[in-house]
Amino acid sequence: xxxxxMAYLGDAVFExxxxxxxxxxxxxxxxxxxxxxxxxxxxxxxxxxxxxLLNQNIFTExxxxxxxxxxxANSHKSKTTDxxxxxxxxxxxCLIGYLYQNNETRLNELMEMILCE
Numbered sequence: 001x002x003x004x005x006m007a008y009l010g011d012a013v014f015e016x017x018x019x020x021x022x023x024x025x026x027x028x029x030x031x032x033x034x035x036x037x038x039x040x041x042x043x044x045x046x047x048x049x050x051x052x053l054l055n056q057n058i059f060t061e062x063x064x065x066x067x068x069x070x071x072x073a074n075s076h077k078s079k080t081t082d083x084x085x086x087x088x089x090x091x092x093x094c095l096i097g098y099l100y101q102n103n104e105t106r107l108n109e110l111m112e113m114i115l116c117e
Contacts (some may be wrong), residue, residue, distance in 0.1 A: 001055065001101070002073075003069045003070050003073040003094050004070075004073050004090070004094075005072070005097075006066075006070065006093075006094045006097035006098050006101070007070050007091075007093040007094040007095075007097055008093075008097070009089045009097035009100060009101070010070075010092070010093035010095065010096030010097030010098070011026055011093045011096075011097075013037075013096050013097060013100045013107075014040070014041065014046075014092075014093060014096045014111075015037070015041050016042040017111045017115070018037050018041055018115070019033065019116045021025050022036050022037060022096075028116070031109065040115075041113070042081075042086055043080065043081040043083060043086050043088075043089040046088070046089035046092045046093070047085045047088040047089050047092075049092060049114055050067070050088050050089070050091060050092040050105050051088070053110075054114065056057050058091070058110075058113065059095075063095055063099075065093040066091075066094055066098050067089065067092065067094065069088050069091075070091040070092075070093065070094020070095065071087045071088055071090060071091030071093065071094075073090065095110075096110075107110075
């Protein structure tokens with residue numbers, strides 16, 4: 001699967017995990033859910049998450065390679081954030097998409113780490 005397609009899939013999977021997490025936390029209105037979701041699903045939030053996880057050295061060499069492929073994929077310019085932030089967020093989404101397709105156990109571990117930070 002192409003890197004940007006994995007990132008596209010990863011974006012949807014990531015958002016689904018975040019939505020389920022926030023609903024289970026008891027947020028009661030759509031406005032609350034949308035506001036809280038931005039702590040996870042915006043490009044700056046995803047960059048922060050990725051950098052935090054990289055600093056914790058939790059990724060395998062294969063996962064870092066996938067992140068780098070996603071980060072370095074040719075894509076359009078973001079209208080809402082700088083290019084470095086956008087590419088790092090894409091790298092995280094690429095990994096999420098890859099894990100969704102290939103290793104759901106690891107995906108669940110990773111998402112638990114992200115959502116419990």
